[in-house]
Amino acid sequence: MALTTNSGAASLTGGRLTRDAIGVLAILAVAVLGYFLFPNNLALLTRITAIALLVLSLDLVTGYCGVATLGHAALFGAGAYGAGIAAAHFGITDPIAMLAAGILAGALAGLVSGAVVLRAHGLPQLVLSIAIIHLAHEAANKASGWTGGSDGLAGITPDALLGHWQFDLWGRTAYVFGIVLLVLAFVILRQIVRSPFGMLCRGIRQDPVRVRAMGGSVHGTLVKMYAISGAVAGAGGALNAISTQVVGLDSLSFTLSAEALVMLVLGGTGSLYGALIGTAAFMWFEDVVSAANPFHWLTIVGALLIAVVLFAPKGLYGSLAAVFERRGRKAP
Amino acid sequence: MSAIFDVRNLKKMFGGLAVTNDVSLAMAPGDRVALIGPNGAGKTTFVNLVTGNLLPDSGSVTLAGEDVTRLGPTPRVRRGLVRSFQVTRLFSEMTPEEHVALAILQREGRSGGMFSSHRAMPEVMDETHALLSRLGIAHLARHPVSEIAYGQQRLLELALALALKPRVLLLDEPAAGVPQSDTARIEQAIADLPADLAVLMIEHDMDLVFRFAKRVVVLAAGEIIFDGSPDAVTKDARVRQAYLGSYADARSVA
Ligand SMILES: Nc1ncnc2c1ncn2[C@@H]1O[C@H](COP(=O)(O)OP(=O)(O)OP(=O)(O)O)[C@@H](O)[C@H]1O
Ligand SMILES: [Mg+2]
Numbered sequence: 001m002a003l004t005t006n007s008g009a010a011s012l013t014g015g016r017l018t019r020d021a022i023g024v025l026a027i028l029a030v031a032v033l034g035y036f037l038f039p040n041n042l043a044l045l046t047r048i049t050a051i052a053l054l055v056l057s058l059d060l061v062t063g064y065c066g067v068a069t070l071g072h073a074a075l076f077g078a079g080a081y082g083a084g085i086a087a088a089h090f091g092i093t094d095p096i097a098m099l100a101a102g103i104l105a106g107a108l109a110g111l112v113s114g115a116v117v118l119r120a121h122g123l124p125q126l127v128l129s130i131a132i133i134h135l136a137h138e139a140a141n142k143a144s145g146w147t148g149g150s151d152g153l154a155g156i157t158p159d160a161l162l163g164h165w166q167f168d169l170w171g172r173t174a175y176v177f178g179i180v181l182l183v184l185a186f187v188i189l190r191q192i193v194r195s196p197f198g199m200l201c202r203g204i205r206q207d208p209v210r211v212r213a214m215g216g217s218v219h220g221t222l223v224k225m226y227a228i229s230g231a232v233a234g235a236g237g238a239l240n241a242i243s244t245q246v247v248g249l250d251s252l253s254f255t256l257s258a259e260a261l262v263m264l265v266l267g268g269t270g271s272l273y274g275a276l277i278g279t280a281a282f283m284w285f286e287d288v289v290s291a292a293n294p295f296h297w298l299t300i301v302g303a304l305l306i307a308v309v310l311f312a313p314k315g316l317y318g319s320l321a322a323v324f325e326r327r328g329r330k331a332p
Numbered sequence: 333m334s335a336i337f338d339v340r341n342l343k344k345m346f347g348g349l350a351v352t353n354d355v356s357l358a359m360a361p362g363d364r365v366a367l368i369g370p371n372g373a374g375k376t377t378f379v380n381l382v383t384g385n386l387l388p389d390s391g392s393v394t395l396a397g398e399d400v401t402r403l404g405p406t407p408r409v410r411r412g413l414v415r416s417f418q419v420t421r422l423f424s425e426m427t428p429e430e431h432v433a434l435a436i437l438q439r440e441g442r443s444g445g446m447f448s449s450h451r452a453m454p455e456v457m458d459e460t461h462a463l464l465s466r467l468g469i470a471h472l473a474r475h476p477v478s479e480i481a482y483g484q485q486r487l488l489e490l491a492l493a494l495a496l497k498p499r500v501l502l503l504d505e506p507a508a509g510v511p512q513s514d515t516a517r518i519e520q521a522i523a524d525l526p527a528d529l530a531v532l533m534i535e536h537d538m539d540l541v542f543r544f545a546k547r548v549v550v551l552a553a554g555e556i557i558f559d560g561s562p563d564a565v566t567k568d569a570r571v572r573q574a575y576l577g578s579y580a581d582a583r584s585v586a
Contacts, residue, residue: 196437197446199430206423209385213421214438215409215496224444 020190023273024183030280031179042171044287046243049178052279053185053236054256055263056272057106060229061114062261063269064193065222066205068126069117070257071133075230077140077252078102078109079237081153084247085146088155095158095167095177099238106234107227109136114226118219130254137252152248156241167242174243181239185232189272192228201225202270266308268315277317335394336361336530337413337500339382342391351377352388353554359500359530366545366562367534370575374554375534376418379502383415384408395500412499416492416506418534420485422477428488429473432460435495459495466524467491468517483511490518494525501525503533507540519543550574 034045054076061067082105086092092101113132120128140147147153160166165173192198200221203211208218241247250256259282267278285304290297312319335358344352351374359365369375380386382393384405392401400408422431433450436459437443450456464470467487472480477488490506506522507515522544525531535541541548541562548565550558552574558565565571 192446195446195448196434196443196450199426199434199450200438200443202426203423203434206425207421209405210417210421210423212385212405213383213409213415213417214435214492215406216434216438216443217406221444 016194020187023186023190027183027186027276028179031175035175039170042175043243044283046171046175046178047240048280048283049175049182050236050240050243051260051263051283052182052276053239054233054260055267055275055279056185056189057229057233057236058260058264059269059272059275060189060193060201060225060232061222062264063271063275064198064201064205065225067117067222067226068122069129070126070254070261071113071117071129071131071136072229072233072260073251073253073256074113074133074136075106075109075233076237076240076256076260077136077247078230079106079234080241080247080251081105081140081147081237082234083238083241084153084156087158087241088153089146093157093159095161095242098158098242099181099235102234102238102241103231104234106237107231109234110226110228110230111223114223114230118222118226129257133252133254133257137249137254140249140252147247147249150249152246153241154246156245156247158242158245167245171243174239178239178243181235185235186272186276189232193272197221197224262305264315266305266315268318268321271317271321273321274315274317278315281316335359336396337382337532338394340392340394342378342381342393343389344377344381344386345389346377350554352381355391355551355554355556357549357556357559359532361499361528361530363530363532364544364546365530365532366541366548367532367551368536368538368541368548368565369551373551373574375551376504378551379415379504379534383413383502409496413502414493414496414498414500415502416489416504418504418508420482420489420509422485422488422492424478425476427472427474427476428464428469428480428491429457429460431477431488432463432491432495433457435492436460439496463491463495466517467521468514482509483514486510487514487517490521494521498529500530501532503531503535505534505536507535507537515540 035042038045054072057075058072062069079102083098083102086098086101092098116132117125117129141149158167161173161177167173200211200216203216204218204221211218237251240251263278263282264275266282267276268274286297286301289300293300308316314322337359339355339357342352342355343350355378367375377386381388384403388401392399394400395408395411395413398411400411433456434443436456437450461470461473464473467490469484469487472484477485486506486509493501493503507518510518519540522531533544545562548558548560548562549556550565550571557570557574558568
């Protein structure tokens, strides 16, 4: 054990940067592989990328801060409608500007839902989050003049990306745009979760009383993290709006919130890799199984989940990481 | 010298039981006070009340002239009122290095930084490791707390309080659960504290109490029954009564 500590100490920041570089390379490798393996399915891959941003965002508040929520799609939906409404009603059709609108709307939604959800703890907190997503869904449904209601918001036609790349029929531009966005988000979030602020968040999850006894502000820190989380989910929503050119009420649904939580648990909470792996595994599995057996795919997904929770309670990534860590320690 | 820490007429009832009954206690900078008393006397409750972890039914807490009775724990810590816990409260998945660095950054108002890392701050790292060495746990700096022994967690608990550089320090049985071989380190760390700091220590070990304290306060059944010099405390009839009474109770329960 002493040996692993010492070698860790020697190559400290270098080791971390290398690990981040490996993470980025892994995302890019999977992205390129996806591009060539499923050239006719780029729309699905882009959707996975957008949902990955939602799950990363959920990981920030649930995995790192310990906040229980089943309403996180409110932040994603806010980003999608923010970008969509900017384009459809205000003529803001530059994709970067639409993205900015989505990020802003997501961050605002994060602030608002954070302010509500953080009033309670445990089960009441969960119930508040469910109330939020239902209220948001209903509000979007009623405000059909702005959102298109249950028909969805259409008329979103983004300009060429950076004036060069049209959003083509095959979805290549959207896919590349999404991957760039995901890599950017990943790099920024890696930095944030290991910053002093990130440590404070992990501390709050493990013992808020101790954090207060250190003079740390629990509520203020969590609200900040909620806003960041909202920005990330909002980016995902905006990506979805830009790539599909419609925004439906399903982007603001309880189902999406619950699925995001399932993906996070599947991959492993409290690690950005877990969030990414969980999303990719769930959505790929869902796609394969629903094509193979359209009638029983939900049953199969359910069985998979039970297996993961029972046999790999830390999630796919968490369990793998634990195995490697144990091996690393045993090695001389 | 005038009081930096002044508690007046503090009261707290737990379901009909007066756990803190009209307690008043003041400390000046440089004071070394031992708070002793039988189990269940209300010592920890007193610390919880003055640090804002519990709300008193009545009474006031003043810190350097400012009434902090209605403030939560966080602002009190930021004003220099720091406590340690009788039962260790640490982040089980984090390392001692992260704990102490976080406390130092918190003290300096830098814990909100999102684009920095404590490992890239030499002054924070140096201070962290100096403090961990002083308490003899530097070799554990990068092990998760869940993997280190309880006695060493107790040392970290003390390190956190020290890292905050308090003006008033309340230590709740800092040596409880620490192996005999390590109590000297705890004593030394407490003896090395800045002279102008006001320290109140709850402790059951009377040898430790006598070496540390210039003043002893005895709490029994929620009330202060003695406040005076260490020499006088052993001779006090009410104190003997309280301790004997509690032993008699303990025996009758057993
Ligand atoms: N949250 C609570 N609710 C109800 N009763 C409590 C609570 N906390 C403490 N008590 C009771 O208050 C009394 C004082 O407890 P406290 O922990 O302050 O004692 P103590 O002097 O610190 O004892 P010890 O020496 O064993 O640590 C005990 O009778 C305890 O059972
Ligand atoms: Mg106690």
